[in-house]
Amino acid sequence: MASGLARIVSLLAAPLALCGGMIAATAGECPGNPSALGTSRTIVVDPREHGRIGTMDYAETLPLVDREVVLTFDDGPIPPHTPKILDMLAAECVRATYFIVGEMAREYPALVRRAHDEGHTIGTHSMNHPIKFRAQSVERGNMQIDDGIAATAKALGGPDKVAPFFRFPGFGHTAAAHAHAAAQGLQVWGADIPADDWHKIGGREVARRALNRLESKGKGILLLHDIHARTVEALPIILAELKARGFRVVHVVPSSAERPATVTTMAQWLPHSRSAPAVPVILIANVQDPEGESLMRRSDAELCDLSPAMPQASFRTAVRKRIQMATAGEINLPYIDPGQPKAAHAKAIEVKVKASKQEPANGAKAKAPPAKVATAATASPPRVEMHAVH
Numbered sequence: 001m002a003s004g005l006a007r008i009v010s011l012l013a014a015p016l017a018l019c020g021g022m023i024a025a026t027a028g029e030c031p032g033n034p035s036a037l038g039t040s041r042t043i044v045v046d047p048r049e050h051g052r053i054g055t056m057d058y059a060e061t062l063p064l065v066d067r068e069v070v071l072t073f074d075d076g077p078i079p080p081h082t083p084k085i086l087d088m089l090a091a092e093c094v095r096a097t098y099f100i101v102g103e104m105a106r107e108y109p110a111l112v113r114r115a116h117d118e119g120h121t122i123g124t125h126s127m128n129h130p131i132k133f134r135a136q137s138v139e140r141g142n143m144q145i146d147d148g149i150a151a152t153a154k155a156l157g158g159p160d161k162v163a164p165f166f167r168f169p170g171f172g173h174t175a176a177a178h179a180h181a182a183a184q185g186l187q188v189w190g191a192d193i194p195a196d197d198w199h200k201i202g203g204r205e206v207a208r209r210a211l212n213r214l215e216s217k218g219k220g221i222l223l224l225h226d227i228h229a230r231t232v233e234a235l236p237i238i239l240a241e242l243k244a245r246g247f248r249v250v251h252v253v254p255s256s257a258e259r260p261a262t263v264t265t266m267a268q269w270l271p272h273s274r275s276a277p278a279v280p281v282i283l284i285a286n287v288q289d290p291e292g293e294s295l296m297r298r299s300d301a302e303l304c305d306l307s308p309a310m311p312q313a314s315f316r317t318a319v320r321k322r323i324q325m326a327t328a329g330e331i332n333l334p335y336i337d338p339g340q341p342k343a344a345h346a347k348a349i350e351v352k353v354k355a356s357k358q359e360p361a362n363g364a365k366a367k368a369p370p371a372k373v374a375t376a377a378t379a380s381p382p383r384v385e386m387h388a389v390h
């Protein structure tokens with residue numbers, strides 16, 4: 001924790017830091033795209049002050065204000081999906097945080113460098129992405145963390161280019177692994193909003209879930225994966241909708257001696273009640289969420305899982321094989337947790353569907369101009385006005 005004087009210096013320096021080269025173009029400053037979504041601001045965080053963030057797993061989350069979102073992409077990089085996603089982010093002058101898998105960095109170092117050079121924050125996500133991280137021994141778990149960082153640093157040409165941001169594969173953390181991460185000065189990132197892009201659903205459904213959950217929470221860290229075609233399909237919808245709905249993208253970077261942390265209060269890191277949501281305009285009509293919106297928590301195996309046909313021997317090989325199969329139209333398997341018997345999986349789905357049916361319906365379909373109507377706080381979900389995407 002900074003001393004009083006350092007705090008004052010920090011207070012004075014923080015706006016300067018935001019004006020430096022790291023800040024992304026705002027909407028009006030995006031070359032070739034005057035109507036770009038842009039990146040509204042950059043938050044500088046001190047990993048040692050806030051070691052674990054993301055309300056899906058932890059008590060604290062980023063100090064965002066209402067209608068701010070942080071985009072995160074896990075598991076890559078891998079062609080052809082990562083380059084497409086980078087192209088889309090660049091076109092909108094949006095900066096994100098990547099959680100790189102070490103063996104992917106080893107195989108595709110140029111893509112890691114590209115993401116870094118285009119201004120995105122590069123965190124890490126283990127060396128081999130073990131699906132059941134909790135089942136690793138303490139030593140193996142620590143090696144997964146350390147080796148992933150080392151491989152990513154090698155791809156970037158130096159450890160200083162890797163942010164001390166780490167996300168556990170499948171959020172499969174343990175007390176020992178948390179302790180190791182803290183000892184390494186890492187900030188452990190969970191997330192606030194899943195988009196289910198690891199499930200066998202369409203890109204529009206990924207976008208719909210991301211946006212509905214974001215509307216419900218009002219702000220937060222959005223969890224995406226740049227290894228899936230459905231995420232490539234979903235991202236343009238998500239970016240367009242964020243812009244249409246008045247959301248602002250926030251970029252997060254780690255503090256350093258030259259770059260002091262953005263001054264915040266402890267309360268800003270705690271989830272708290274938000275102002276009443278505006279009536280959202282949803283461009284994706286007629287898509288029902290079979291799992292409901294209350295099922296925000298996922299098991300380790302559900303998060304970042306792979307097809308049961310894919311062995312875990314090499315995460316990279318499995319992902320690449322799946323991309324090849326998808327390209328050839330050969331994947332036609334339901335996504336089943338490989339650690340769960342089929343009957344138990346079916347039962348779990350049944351329970352989830354039942355739970356979703358008990359939730360209030362998501363409002364009537366109606367054509368309406370984009371509405372900016374503030375509503376009073378209410379216990380019921382926000383009303384939704386919908387029209388179709390063309």
Ligand SMILES: [Zn+2]
Binds near residue numbers: 074075125129169303
């Ligand atoms: Zn992952």
